[in-house]
Amino acid sequence: MEYLAALLLGVIEGLTEFLPISSTGHLILLGDLIGFQGPPGKVFEISIQLGAILAVVIIYWRKLLDLAVNCWRPGLQRFYVVNLLLAFLPAMVLGATLHKTITEVLFNPWVVSTALVVGGIAIILIERLRPSPNIHSVPEIGPLAAVLIGFGQALAMIPGTSRSGATIITALLVGVDRKVAAEFSFILAIPTMLAATAYSLYKARGELSADGAGLVAVGFAAAFVVAFLVVRWLIGVVGRIGFTPFGWYRIGLGLVMLAWLSLR
Secondary structure, three states: OHHHHHHHHHHHHHHHOOOOOOHHHHHHHHHHHHOOOOOOOOHHHHHHHHHHHHHHHHHOHHHHHHHHHHOOOOOHHHHHHHHHHHHHHHHHHHHHHHHHHHHHHHOOHHHHHHHHHHHHHHHHHHHHHOOOOOEOOHHHOOHHHHHHHHHHHHHHHOOOOOHHHHHHHHHHHOOEOHHHHHHHHHHHHHHHHHHHHHHHHHHOHHHOOOOOHHHHHHHHHHHHHHHHHHHHHHHHHHHHHOOHHHHHHHHHHHHHHHHHHHHO
8 A cells, every 4th residue: 555655646746746736735635635654754755756857857858968068158058057047046045044944834734725726826817917928938038037937936835836836927927938938947847856855855864764765666756757748748738728727726626625624
């Protein structure tokens, strides 16, 4: 049963990490529902995120290689990397400062359920009221817009908010095209999630052991496969369907969980 639970949580991580519906929120809610007790210190949850990150690295490996090789000389690649760094900084600074407080105070099903509803309403409203896009590639985003997107991403430290949702919605508000906003969110996830994972594993270093390695491996593999499929799918359809359906999903799930928590 533990391995089935690890598989299910890995699938959920892969499904939700890059959709604007909050992977952390889903893991907290599902873990609470099924009573999953994995390796201590949130090591399981931290480790399976690496599977999702690896999926994005493989999908965008050509772009990442191009950026790494050509960002040192003047050109679009340099603007792309500068925008990534500027958007990464707010989450890095605020995450290092507030990580412990947020983890101790806000990581509970009530906060997650409320954040799902509030975030869902925000997505629907912003999709309807957002300005017409005038930014059609990542290098066009510009320093100020990149920093604003970074502060949007920092909001995702509140569980249930969604890192991808916060970055995408902020990008839409500053005039970024949907498909470009999604791409920027996916690429920005790589340094952000790697830094967050490394920091969390360092904090939990005293609890790392070979115990539960099998559970971690199952969850990691499931998260990788499912995230790979989800990102490829979303890239293809986001321009047509938009993000409103995810907003309604968040509201529905959040209300159901609030009702269930109240009755429990």
